[in-house]
Amino acid sequence: MLKTKLAASAAIISLFFGTSVLAESDKDIDILRAEIQNMKQVYEKRIADMEAKLVRVEKKRDQVSVSTGKKVPIRSSRRILSNSYNPSVGLILNGKYSNFSSGSSEIPGFGIGEEGERGKEGPAIGESEMNFSASVDDKFYGSLTSAIVREGGSDKIELEEAYLQSLPGLGLPSGLSLKAGRSLWTLGYLNEHHAHTDDFADRPLPYRAYLNKSFNDDGLATSYVLPTNFYSEIGGGIFRADDFPFGTGDGENTAWSAFARIGGDIGNNQNWRLGGYLLSGESKGSGRKSNEDAVIFKGESDLYVTDLRYVWAPTGNARNKEVIFQTEYFWRSEDGTYQDTENSTGIINFDDSSSGLYIQGVYKFFPRWRVGVRYSRLFSPNVPAGLVGSNLDSANFDPRAYATMIDWTNSEFSRVRLQYNHEKLKDGQTDKQFMMQYVISIGAHGAHKY
Amino acid sequence: MRLFKLILIGLFCTTSNVTHAMVNIFACEPEWGALAKEIGGSKVKIFSATHAKQDPHYIRARPSLIAKARKANIIFCSGAGLEVGWLPLLLQKAESSVQPGMEGHLIASKFVKVLEKPIVVDRTMGDIHPEGNPHVHLNPHNISLIAKELTKRLELIDATNASFYRNRFNSFALRWKEAIVRWEKNASDLKGMQVVVHHRTFSYLIDWLGLIEVASLELKPGIPATASHLEGLLQQFKTKPPDVIVRTPYEPGNASIWLSEKINSPAIVLPYTINGDVSSVDLFALFENSINLLKGALND
Numbered sequence: 001m002l003k004t005k006l007a008a009s010a011a012i013i014s015l016f017f018g019t020s021v022l023a024e025s026d027k028d029i030d031i032l033r034a035e036i037q038n039m040k041q042v043y044e045k046r047i048a049d050m051e052a053k054l055v056r057v058e059k060k061r062d063q064v065s066v067s068t069g070k071k072v073p074i075r076s077s078r079r080i081l082s083n084s085y086n087p088s089v090g091l092i093l094n095g096k097y098s099n100f101s102s103g104s105s106e107i108p109g110f111g112i113g114e115e116g117e118r119g120k121e122g123p124a125i126g127e128s129e130m131n132f133s134a135s136v137d138d139k140f141y142g143s144l145t146s147a148i149v150r151e152g153g154s155d156k157i158e159l160e161e162a163y164l165q166s167l168p169g170l171g172l173p174s175g176l177s178l179k180a181g182r183s184l185w186t187l188g189y190l191n192e193h194h195a196h197t198d199d200f201a202d203r204p205l206p207y208r209a210y211l212n213k214s215f216n217d218d219g220l221a222t223s224y225v226l227p228t229n230f231y232s233e234i235g236g237g238i239f240r241a242d243d244f245p246f247g248t249g250d251g252e253n254t255a256w257s258a259f260a261r262i263g264g265d266i267g268n269n270q271n272w273r274l275g276g277y278l279l280s281g282e283s284k285g286s287g288r289k290s291n292e293d294a295v296i297f298k299g300e301s302d303l304y305v306t307d308l309r310y311v312w313a314p315t316g317n318a319r320n321k322e323v324i325f326q327t328e329y330f331w332r333s334e335d336g337t338y339q340d341t342e343n344s345t346g347i348i349n350f351d352d353s354s355s356g357l358y359i360q361g362v363y364k365f366f367p368r369w370r371v372g373v374r375y376s377r378l379f380s381p382n383v384p385a386g387l388v389g390s391n392l393d394s395a396n397f398d399p400r401a402y403a404t405m406i407d408w409t410n411s412e413f414s415r416v417r418l419q420y421n422h423e424k425l426k427d428g429q430t431d432k433q434f435m436m437q438y439v440i441s442i443g444a445h446g447a448h449k450y
Numbered sequence: 451m452r453l454f455k456l457i458l459i460g461l462f463c464t465t466s467n468v469t470h471a472m473v474n475i476f477a478c479e480p481e482w483g484a485l486a487k488e489i490g491g492s493k494v495k496i497f498s499a500t501h502a503k504q505d506p507h508y509i510r511a512r513p514s515l516i517a518k519a520r521k522a523n524i525i526f527c528s529g530a531g532l533e534v535g536w537l538p539l540l541l542q543k544a545e546s547s548v549q550p551g552m553e554g555h556l557i558a559s560k561f562v563k564v565l566e567k568p569i570v571v572d573r574t575m576g577d578i579h580p581e582g583n584p585h586v587h588l589n590p591h592n593i594s595l596i597a598k599e600l601t602k603r604l605e606l607i608d609a610t611n612a613s614f615y616r617n618r619f620n621s622f623a624l625r626w627k628e629a630i631v632r633w634e635k636n637a638s639d640l641k642g643m644q645v646v647v648h649h650r651t652f653s654y655l656i657d658w659l660g661l662i663e664v665a666s667l668e669l670k671p672g673i674p675a676t677a678s679h680l681e682g683l684l685q686q687f688k689t690k691p692p693d694v695i696v697r698t699p700y701e702p703g704n705a706s707i708w709l710s711e712k713i714n715s716p717a718i719v720l721p722y723t724i725n726g727d728v729s730s731v732d733l734f735a736l737f738e739n740s741i742n743l744l745k746g747a748l749n750d
Contacts, residue, residue, distance in 0.1 A: 138549070141542070168546040175520050175543060225520045225543045231513030263513025268501055271512045311512070316503025317700040318510070367674045367702070411673055412535075447539045448510050 087134035087142075088444030092196050094126040095438055102431035105423065107205070109380035109394025110354070111290030111297060111338070113212030113244045114151075118423075118433070119202060125150070126437075129160065129194065131444070138169035145194070160184070160194070160216060175225040179237075182218045186235060186259055187277050188328045189307040191215055193449060199324070199362045200405055201419045201437040204376035206330040206356030210303055212244035212290075215279065217255065230264040231273070241281045245301055245332075247288035255281025263450075270312045273450060277305040283336070291342070291391045299336010299350070305329070309450070322364040329357040334381075340390035348386035355379045360403075368410065374403040399425040413441045473608050476519050476548075478527035478537065479506050480724040481587040482558065484733050486526060488622045489600050493611050497522075502726040505700045506532055507672065511539035519544045522554070523607055526600070529557035530564055530584035553606045559584055561599045562592040565653050579671075587723070588655035590630050590737055597622060629734055637741045643748055646683070646715070648675075648697040648706060651722060655740060664692050667705045675705040684712050691715045694747040698722040716747045 098121050105118040119126075133143035145161040163181030166172060184192050190207060191214050203213050221237025239246075241253030257280070263273030280302045287298040307328040314321050333353040339345060358376035365371065380394035387393055401424070407417035421433035472495040477483035483498035490496070497518045500506050506528070509515075519525060519540035525548045527533050541549060548554035564582035586592050601619040605612040641660040645652070648667045656663050665686065669679040687709075695706045695717040703717070710717035720740050721730035730736045 165542070167542065168544060168549055171546065174545050177543065225516060227521060228517065229521075231517035233516075261513075264517070265512070265514040268503075271514060273513045311510070313504075315700075316501060317505050317508075319505045319508040319700075320702055447537075448535050449539065450510050450512050 087132040090129075090131040090133075090444040091442040092127075092129040092131070092194070093438075093440040093442070094128070094196050095124065096120075096126055096201060097123045097436040099434045100431055101433070102429055104429070105425060105431055106291075106391070107209060107378070107399050107425045108397070109383070109392060109399070110209040110378060111288065111295040111392065112209060113290045114292070115213040115244075116208035116211075116290075118431075119435075127158075127160075127195070129196065133444070135167060136164070139167055140170070141165045141167050173224075175227060176222065177224075178220070178222050180220045182216055183221070184214055184216045185219070185221060185237060185239075185257065186223065187211075187215055187257060187279055188275070188305040188330075189309055189326060190328070196439045196441075197449075199326075199360065199370075199372050199407075200374055200403055201417055201435045202403075202421070204328075204358035204360070204374060204403075205378050205399060205401055205425075206328065206358060206376065209356060209378055210245060210330050210332055215243060215245075217241060217243035217246070219255075221257070230262060232260075232262045234258075234260045239281070241283070244290075245279075245288055245303065246281045246283045247297075248286050250285050252284040253282060255279065269314065269316050270310070272308070272310045275305075275307050277307075279303045279305070291340075294340060294342035295391050296339045296341070297334065297336060297350075299334060301332060301334045301336070304331045318364075320364075320367050322362075324362045325360075326362075327357065327359040329355065331355040338384075338387060338392055340387065340392060343390040345386055345390045348384055350384060350387075352381040352384075354381040368408055370407050370409070372403075372405045372407075374401075374405075376401045376403075395427055397427040399423075401425070415439045473523045473604065474518075474521050475524045475526055476522035478525070478533050479587075481733065481736070482526040482528070484724045484736075485593065485597055485600060486524075488733065489597060489615055489618050490604060491614070491618055493608065493614060494604075502699050502721070502723050505698075507535065509533075509536045511536045515540055516543055519548075522548055524548065524554045524556055524600075524603060526556045526558070528559055528584045528586060530559040530581040530586070531579035532584035547607075553603055556600060556603055558592070558596045559586050561595050562586050562589075565657060566650065583650060583653045585651045586654055588652060588740075589658040590626065590633065590733075591658070592654065593733060594623065594626055594630075597626070625734075629737070633737055633741055637745070640741070640744055640748060643694065643744065644692040646687075646692045646695040646706075646709070648695075648701045651698050651701075652696060652720065655720075659741075659744070661744075667695075667697075667709070674702075680705060680709060683709060687713045687715070694718060694744065696720050696744075699726045716750045718743055718747050720744075 096119060098119055100118065100121050127147035127149050129145055129147045131143065131145045135141050142164050143161060147158045147160050148155055149158055159182060161183050163179055163183040166178040184194065186192055190198065190203065191211065195203065195213065207213055217239040219237050219239030221235060223233055223235030226232040226234065236256065236258035239255040240251065241255035242248060246253050246255055257278060259275060259277040261273060261275035263271065265271045282300045283298050287296045289296055305328060310325045312323045331353060332355070335351045337347045338350045339347045356378040358374060360372060360374035362370055362372035377398060377400045379398050380396065383393050402422040403419060405417055405419040407415055409415045415438070417437040419435040419437065423431040423433065425431065473490060473493060475486045475490065475494050475496045477486055477496055477498045479500055480498045480502060483496045486494055486496050499515050500509055520543050522544060525544065527537060545554065546552065559581070564586065567582035568580060597619060601615050604615040637659050643661045644664045645656060645661050646665045646667065647663055649671060650666060653663070665683055667675040669676060691713040692715050695710050695715055697703065697706050697719055699719055699722060706717040720743055721727045721736055724730060724732065724736060727739060730739050
């Protein structure tokens with residue numbers, strides 16, 4: 001059936017076309033070919049002409065890049081492939097495996113917030129961060145960083161940063177900038193940096209005790225880079241004072257900060273920066289809660305910080321070899337009351353100061369390998385009679401910790417680290433900690449802060 | 451407090467007066483500093499953010515750079531992603547007239563034909579620049595185009611000295627044109643020379659002189675040479691070694707030297723930028739020396 005149909009259709013087709021094709025002589029085919037060839041040439045020439053014209057037009061457009069008159073935006077013909085309109089998106093994934101020799105890790109004498117405690121034992125992911133940022137227009141820059149953290153058995157979203165920053169196009173005096181919202185504010189060296197960029201897997205003792213890892217309150221801050229030949233910058237801010245070390249105050253609290261920094265180069269391959277900072281405020285309302293809400297501080301606290309960072313690239317090329325020395329010193333004076341509900345101390349007057357510091361050195365000995373050591377220490381305040389035996393009783397012991405690490409950085413986007421900590425946070429308690437950490441960054445290629 | 455205010459005002463006045471007298475040029479790389487010197491002469495003050503021993507990809511926004519960028523009237527950089535890790539931070543604290551799109555923001559790669567623009571970009575390919583290869587200064591024809599643009603910008607920013615810049619540009623352009631003719635003649639026998647590079651920093655020089663890049667020691671850009679990749683190159687070049695292995699002054703020499711000894715091809719350091727070697731003190735010497743070094747290696 002099929003065969004006959006095929007044969008029939010073949011016959012019909014040949015009736016209509018086959019005969020005519022057969023009728024054409026070879027000469028006709030040659031003429032046809034020549035005609036097609038001719039047409040092809042004409043069109044090719046036209047296309048070539050058009051392409052040449054396009055090139056000329058493009059060239060002309062390139063050349064008229066600068067017109068007369070000042071402040072004229074200059075455009076280039078080149079298309080930029082970056083996200084001109086969309087925000088840059090970055091993801092940070094980090095995880096740790098930790099092993100601790102001691103069952104507990106309190107820091108008596110200091111009210112320690114939740115983030116200031118040592119990390120989780122066993123495998124655990126750290127903050128997984130998501131960042132969106134972009135220049136809003138010529139006048140503002142916006143950035144949002146949220147972290148997904150596991151707290152109390154469930155995953156929660158924490159807003160780490162959400163701020164708007166002025167750009168030079170706003171027309172403020174040169175060197176002056178404003179920032180509003182929630183941000184890792186300028187205070188010491190580490191506070192401005194996200195923890196995943198740290199040189200160690202955990203923050204040093206003063207950051208754990210005084211800032212609950214970092215200060216990222218809601219507020220408004222300004223800074224001014226002075227027009228000096230060396231680097232000098234001053235600034236300050238006002239804050240809602242809801243974040244540690246001030247605590248929930250339902251808008252009643254007040255806090256402010258001020259800072260001054262200078263820095264420069266020594267020769268071609270060394271540079272440094274030195275800063276002084278003050279964060280001052282009052283905790284009212286329900287006060288600053290620490291030690292799982294058992295310890296409550298109400299009153300004024302002033303935190304003074306000074307930091308120094310020195311970087312040396314022995315061969316000039318920091319990518320191959322680099323030495324980084326960094327230290328920060330914290331001094332806090334508190335005037336108010338402490339209460340330890342766990343030990344039923346009642347409300348006890350407290351007017352004293354304490355301090356803490358860390359010193360660290362990191363050495364990059366191969367392009368991808370670095371080793372580092374860190375010493376951190378807290379100097380406990382005196383213990384008022386009413387707080388003896390409570391979480392705030394340091395028994396005149398100064399907590400100290402030693403850390404050493406080695407890390408391997410495959411590219412700018414991935415890093416693996418091994419760290420060993422030897423912590424003596426309480427008299428007679430030694431905690432040997434072993435940590436393995438990975439930090440992965442996906443997406444936007446952020447700039448490197450100093 | 452009053453005294454402090456007075457000091458501040460005083461500081462502001464003195465420095466702003468000084469900056470008006472001269473055009474402050476912040477060059478991201480030394481080659482742009484050298485070009486600015488050719489055109490700007492005594493009317494400009496140049497600061498180069500990096501030197502020949504530094505890899506411009508990996509610079510921190512260190513304090514001195516913030517201070518210099520803040521006072522700059524022109525920020526002059528390669529672009530194409532080369533300074534993406536540090537320039538944005540400096541721009542945040544710089545004048546509005548040096549922001550992208552303004553006359554004080556001069557990005558060299560925007561005024562030349564950029565090579566090696568990838569069609570697909572994926573981080574598995576290493577730290578690749580989606581905008582193409584940023585090391586545009588190693589083709590002297592590009593220098594001509596960029597010099598022209600720089601002159602236009604200087605004329606705009608410092609109109610009172612416009613003729614000064616124009617004259618200097620004309621003189622430079624003439625000498626440069628002559629030099630290009632001389633170099634192209636002198637380097638004609640380099641055509642087809644087979645070159646192994648460390649990172650793709652010499653693509654524009656290779657393209658200009660008609661050399662052939664046969665391999666790169668970095669398997670992927672930004673990721674240091676691995677032993678297995680070097681072993682692979684050793685096998686590849688055992689029978690037919692390349693004419694030369696080149697690297698910049700800032701790239702580590704161990705991989706080049708190792709391969710050079712195994713396959714018996716010379717490994718050389720090309721100056722790459724100003725002061726990349728003792729005699730490459732300006733742009734003319736930079737190209738002169740690069741060609742002579744390549745010729746030396748070919749005749750080796």
